[in-house]
Amino acid sequence: MRATIFVRLKRDVLDPEGDAIAEALARTGASGIESVRVGKVFEIEVAGRTRQGVVRELEKMAQELLANPVTEDFEIRIDD
Amino acid sequence: MRATIFVRLKRDVLDPEGDAIAEALARTGASGIESVRVGKVFEIEVAGRTRQGVVRELEKMAQELLANPVTEDFEIRIDD
Numbered sequence: 001m002r003a004t005i006f007v008r009l010k011r012d013v014l015d016p017e018g019d020a021i022a023e024a025l026a027r028t029g030a031s032g033i034e035s036v037r038v039g040k041v042f043e044i045e046v047a048g049r050t051r052q053g054v055v056r057e058l059e060k061m062a063q064e065l066l067a068n069p070v071t072e073d074f075e076i077r078i079d080d
Numbered sequence: 081m082r083a084t085i086f087v088r089l090k091r092d093v094l095d096p097e098g099d100a101i102a103e104a105l106a107r108t109g110a111s112g113i114e115s116v117r118v119g120k121v122f123e124i125e126v127a128g129r130t131r132q133g134v135v136r137e138l139e140k141m142a143q144e145l146l147a148n149p150v151t152e153d154f155e156i157r158i159d160d
Contacts, residue, residue, distance in 0.1 A: 006121060025141055032127035041086060041119040047112035061105055
């Protein structure tokens with residue numbers, strides 16, 4: 001089973017990396033960029049189990065290892 | 081308009097960060113993890129223009145600034 005975990009900064013957390021990218025894009029001639037937020041995406045292959053079991057396991061992984069619960073939110077998507 | 085650019089390592093490029101995460105997950109008791117690949121996601125707010133124009137602009141940004149064309153692929157999604 002293939003799953004994707006998205007980890008993003010919470011909405012009220014400043015994103016200096018995103019701001020730097022927005023400025024760099026403006027300097028290289030891109031127009032109309034209002035904001036850039038940077039996150040991570042983990043594409044995970046998990047050996048066959050039930051969809052529900054996989055989601056539960058991935059939630060545990062995201063909470064304990066992949067996301068910082070103070071500053072980040074995560075989202076899990078099962079691709080197939 | 082809100083857009084998302086996904087940047088991922090090409091399939092044949094090794095991902096030591098993903099391998100380290102897969103090992104850490106196994107050590108913390110996760111079972112059945114076959115592989116982990118790590119990518120980046122850029123969430124971009126672009127001031128109103130046509131969808132086609134935005135996609136063209138984002139392709140240019142991704143090629144020139146956000147992705148390394150030697151090792152990475154990118155994918156653009158317009159969210160609204």
